[in-house]
Amino acid sequence: MTAVTETASGPGYDPAELRANLMLADAGVLLCVLAQLTGDAGVLERFGRKIEFVADPPEQVGVTDRETLAALAEEIVAALAAPSPDAAERAVDRDFFAQLLRWGLGSEVDDEQVDLLLEQGGFRPSQPTLPRTVEIPQTTSMAIIGAGIAGIAVALAAAEAGVTFQIFDRNDEVGGTWLTTTYPGIGVDTPSAYYSLSREVNPGWTNYYPQGAEYQSYLVALADKHRLRDHIRFRTEVEALWWDEARNQWEIHTVDGGGVREVSHASVVVTAAGYLNRPRWPDVKGRDTFAGVSVHSAQWDSSLDLAGKKVAVIGAGCTAVQIVDACVDEVEHLTVFQRQPHWVAPRKRLTDDVPDHRRYLGTHLPYYAKWHRLKSYWGTADNNYKVILQDPEWAAEHLSISPANDVLLQLCLGYIDRMFGAGSELAKKVTPDFAPYGKRIIRDPGGYYAALTRDHVDVEAAEPAEINARGIVTADGRQIDLDVIIYATGYHLDFLSTVDIRGRDGRKLADEWGDSPRAYRGGTVPGFPNLFITSAPNYSPGHGAGANFSMEVLAHYIIECLQLMALRGATTIEVTREAFESYVDGIDDAMSRTVWCHTPNAHTYYRSGSGRVVVATPFRLVDLWQQHRAPIEEDFVLR
Structure with a gap:
């Protein structure tokens, strides 16, 4: 970098x-x-x-x-x-x-x-934003859970504010997703010029949408430059976070790679782990009976050689698209099983190589x-906001939800017609029946749609009916013999559900959330003082920008909350139930006008088991930024 x-x-x-x-x-x-x-x-x-x-x-x-x-x-x-x-x-x-x-x-x-x-x-x-007339006390200690881009952003903000911090990560290197996920073709689907930290703009990207290894190298370089390794406990998984009322601190229960358990303490905890961590395997009869190789995209085996193999890819999301694009020339035969097609936008350039x-x-x-970073942000930020907003009159007569949404739909339809022929069977298979953005838009890496037209590639517009030792039985009863089955079937939606988090009076966060996680600004929840959640419910930009935007915004907000505590001589900050409920009601009201609430037939991880949209934010990015400039003091109890 x-x-x-x-x-x-x-x-x-x-x-x-x-x-x-x-x-x-x-x-x-x-x-x-x-x-x-x-x-x-x-x-x-x-x-x-x-x-x-x-x-x-x-x-x-x-x-x-x-x-x-x-x-x-x-x-x-x-x-x-x-x-x-x-x-x-x-x-x-x-x-x-x-x-x-x-x-x-x-x-x-x-x-x-x-x-x-x-x-x-x-x-x-x-x-x-707040006055710096009082310093954040030297006794303030911060535990950051995760050493991906979110953890790095928060760590840099803490260091700048003079706050002592320690990062816990279960892996042996920084990077999070970009370290652990290594399937063929993995790449960033946010433009590289923008998908970085604003304090560390990287002019050296080789690709407009860099491969995962290049992005991982960027994160490693950040850790090295800012000496973050001095603050990281690698190969250490956080199993539980319990609030200690007597100490006004969090107990951090960890287990290291050798199985040794330990309890440490911090006055503030920031969870910087994403909500997509545990691979989701489909519930298909006979899945464990397959005699060939089965691999999930999240647990890729680097020794796996696909050359000359009969391969099936189960899935049609971003991961499946990248894998198909990367391996189509290697395999003898490829069968793509899609439960539901996505809208796919064409690559706008002949090559993604950044010009010299x-x-x-x-x-x-x-x-x-x-300036190129800013142009990249601006092109897909709030200029794009209208695409997710429903126009009721328009939506009543169109598949798209608004004229702005229809522009994208027509672009994608035109791409389908060019690649497969208007009205062809293959075109019908890959055309969704919901408005664009009902599921996350996919960018064709350059060869996905082209791959589906190849003689040695078949598209099955349904999930496998059954798996046996030889391969997959299709929905209409055909046997497809295979050497390798690749499960590009995504992840369980985990809003910290794998960590035992207990706040005041032993209240469990899992019980507070049930099947509909909710949070106030900064990922805060009543009853859980000094806890900030970076990958919070309804905090991910859904219409533009990237996770780097929301992480930097939240890192700023966390430091402002600590500054408010310092100004008031408080050791704890906790959002009130009233402010929490009011903020969430505002989210739900704004969400009711977005595409995610008007495409119920789109299968998306944006919704929880309750059906509530829990991942995307319904707000403009500038609104989200303004909401997190400084804490609203009356919305908190400071003690």
Whole structure:
């Protein structure tokens, strides 16, 4: 990982090479970079009128004539050679930055978004909200459960605030999902330019949607750079968290790789484990009788060789799509069993390889990688919010739920028609009967739909009826002989259900939640003081951005809660029942207008056993960000 620094140039900087790469770049981004390097908003007037923006979904790209581009390049080279002494401070001035957004993002931006965009672009760190007139006590200790991206984000925020912390992780390395999940083709389905921490923008991604190993390397580099290993207890699983009323601390019950159990204490606990951890195996008759190789995508055997094998993939979600795309050329025959098809969006580029000029400029040109991070965020963030909102009149007469939702539906339908032929049997098999976003949208890695058209690939539009020693019996009674069965059947939805969490008076979190987990801001629950849940119910962005957004927002909020405790001389913070219920009622009211409540036929892990949508947030990202700027004091009991 190469972090971006706002210096004039990096190692090996050569003006001629820089000019050549600048001539390949987005003119709108270069205009913003020039303004920030010089601190001069006047360049917007001089160059802006000559730049047009063309759609390159989900972004808008700035283009201009070569003469103007060359002039931009020359002024950037000159600005790097003779930096303005006060430009760096002006570059992140809110009003100045707001003037740049139209040119950097290619669209008008409401003022309510400006402060959020300053952070999400990595131009400015998260700003303290509450007064820092009293320091968080040195006696405050934080236990972080999990060393994936959420745990890392919280750890960095704690370190910055001077809070002592320790991370517990059951694995022997950082990374979480990206460490343990290694099936063929695994990759990030959020653009790489954005799917990072805003404080650590990585200009060196080789792929617009990097493979899992590259993302894992990014997380390892973060841990190394910030010396997080000094704070991590690897190969240590947290079995229970019990509130100790006498000590006003949490008891942390752990077991290490050798089976040794231990109890430690911390005043604050942050759970940074995701809710998709335990592989879900389908309940199919005879599953254990298969004589060949059975493997779940979450527990991939790296020694498994699929070359020349007769293989079945059970599943049609993102994981199945990536596996099929990756292995179709290896296998002798492939059968895909889909319980329910997903909407699949086409890849917009011929290749996902990041162009050399993007990587070069990201490393050598200040602000450049940050603008591309921001463009990547903006293209799929609140601009996309209308896609999940139902228009009742429209939905009454269409499969889609609104005109905005229909744009995506038509894009996906067009892709189906191009790849399979309109009205063909295969087209019918892969076409969903619910609106887009009823289940999570899948991005074709580049070869999934094409793979389904191959002569040695079959698609079964049903789950297996039975499994026997030879293979799978289909729903209509056919025997398919197999060498390997791959279960891409997802995970159990675990909101901390594998950890014994007991709050005040021994109340179990599992009993509080039942089959409908709920939480207030910060993943807080009444009766469970000083407990923050990063992968909280109704906290995952459902229409855009990524988990990195919500994790950074929550890391900020947790520190603000600790600051409020310090200001009031309190040792515990606990949300009131009234505030909790009111907030959850607001979630349910907003959720009632979203696609997830109007596509009941879509099988999705977003719903709990009760049928309530418990994963996605129904709010805009800017609303979620605003909700977590600072705790509302009257919503808490501080003791």
